[in-house]
Amino acid sequence: RKEVEQDPGPFNVPEGATVAFNCTYSNSASQSFFWYRQDCRKEPKLLMSVYSSGNEDGRFTAQLNRASQYISLLIRDSKLSDSATYLCVVRSDSNYQLIWGAGTKLIIKP
């Protein structure tokens, strides 16, 4: 089993819709969680950190569920420019390295 798992998609979503996807992690000792965004043929960029209490940044909401060991990303009122691959990143307590998911591809259609 992979340490960090994501549905590869693609998620095809009409513009203006709400979309959500999850990322599961296997190490219950994991401490820090992030969502990075990677546009086609570009480098990853930090989208947001995921805090225990959840956090919101504009149209984006990230949540952490420690009991079920997953994090989620919700995008409201999706825009064409939201089309990208969303990478889930986890840091465990025992290993200071970041573990990267393979990403979920999102395509917003007009």
Next chain:
Amino acid sequence: DVKVTQSSRYLVKRTGEKVFLECVQDMDHENMFWYRQDPGLGLRLIYFSYDVKMKEKGDIPEGYSVSREKKERFSLILESASTNQTSMYLCASSSGGASFRVDNEQFFGPGTRLTVL
């Protein structure tokens, strides 16, 4: 604006060649990282460095070495390139140093797509 640059966007090499990938950051960051990204696998850490002349193995260091002679520059070396090293190579940097503040944002270069024939 923060910037991480990589020496080449595309590189084609032959099996057995020695390959140098260069990465330079202008943010005075202590930490620098080399990853490779392959379809369906996500980013995998090859090596990282938290200070000049310091290096630590990541998850997949076999077949690679690194050099960090200056704070701003982190080089990845493929001693004898093989076809299974065909991949996208991404360099990143972050602040933090030996305190392993790895929760600090990592800034990535544009990547080098290496093809080994």
